[in-house]
Amino acid sequence: MLKIVFGVLSTYERNGWHHPSITQFFADLPFQTGYAFRVVPIQNFSPAASGRNVFCKNFKDADADWICMIDNDMQIPPNLLDAVKDAPADAGVVVPVFYLWDQTKSNLVLCWGVDKQPEQTSAGSPVKSFPAGYNELAKCGTGVIFIRPSVLRKVPYPYFKYLYNEDQGMDGTEDIQFCHAARKNGVKIYGNSDVKVGHLHSVELSSLWEWGAKTYTFAKVLDKSTTQTETPAQDAECPSGPQVASASPASAT
Numbered sequence: 001m002l003k004i005v006f007g008v009l010s011t012y013e014r015n016g017w018h019h020p021s022i023t024q025f026f027a028d029l030p031f032q033t034g035y036a037f038r039v040v041p042i043q044n045f046s047p048a049a050s051g052r053n054v055f056c057k058n059f060k061d062a063d064a065d066w067i068c069m070i071d072n073d074m075q076i077p078p079n080l081l082d083a084v085k086d087a088p089a090d091a092g093v094v095v096p097v098f099y100l101w102d103q104t105k106s107n108l109v110l111c112w113g114v115d116k117q118p119e120q121t122s123a124g125s126p127v128k129s130f131p132a133g134y135n136e137l138a139k140c141g142t143g144v145i146f147i148r149p150s151v152l153r154k155v156p157y158p159y160f161k162y163l164y165n166e167d168q169g170m171d172g173t174e175d176i177q178f179c180h181a182a183r184k185n186g187v188k189i190y191g192n193s194d195v196k197v198g199h200l201h202s203v204e205l206s207s208l209w210e211w212g213a214k215t216y217t218f219a220k221v222l223d224k225s226t227t228q229t230e231t232p233a234q235d236a237e238c239p240s241g242p243q244v245a246s247a248s249p250a251s252a253t
Contacts, residue, residue, distance in 0.1 A: 002035050002084070003064040004146075007055040009042045010072045018072035019200060025076040035081060042069075049160040049174035052142065056159050060152035066094075067152075071143045074098065075198025083195040084146050088134055092151040092187035093179075095140040096195035106207040111141030111199075112191045113179070130193045137189045139179035144197050154185040 045051030059067050083096045099108045115138045118130045163172030
């Protein structure tokens with residue numbers, strides 16, 4: 001039986017609000033077999049990193065297989081726990097698929113960072129896609145993240161912290177700094193491409209038109225039959241679709 005401690009972070013962007021799918025997920029969870037769980041609200045912390053740190057510090061010694069943080073603006077699918085159901089034995093951190101909107105580039109960015117780009121989906125195609133199942137990552141966002149408690153006993157506290165320049169501008173987000181510290185301490189990070197989570201954010205709508213214009217042609221009609229809409233990654237040199245994050249996912253919280 002998998003034992004999981006969930007922390008729902010309701011402090012980012014919309015203070016106190018959370019997506020209805022989160023409520024539905026936890027309402028349905030008691031009817032799933034094979035899991036024991038506890039849900040902890042993470043409220044009244046600012047910035048988000050402080051809430052993450054306090055939650056993780058309080059449960060680093062928990063008798064649990066995983067602790068899972070869920071941000072309030074994430075749309076949770078019913079199969080979320082499949083993300084860790086058959087996780088590799090050496091996995092210390094696991095994340096599902098989710099995206100952010102990069103307003104500066106008018107593009108979708110997968111909140112996974114990799115040392116090596118995935119392979120082409122077919123010969124001659126510019127589209128690159130991760131294979132099914134678990135893929136080792138260099139870094140990831142924290143919108144939905146599973147962490148083994150043992151990881152938090154290896155990584156120095158505070159686990160999540162921002163980097164600031166001399167002008168006090170933010171040069172590094174808490175999710176990326178956590179990943180760097182985790183890997184430095186021998187922790188492996190995996191992304192499960194079979195589980196997809198929604199991410200709700202405010203978007204400047206005209207930029208969506210710009211993205212659509214460069215992504216879809218008359219041969220690629222914007223409808224449900226367009227296979228490219230399910231592509232989890234795009235070659236960074238071919239910006240006509242979702243891209244793998246090669247830098248900090250600013251922040252995928």
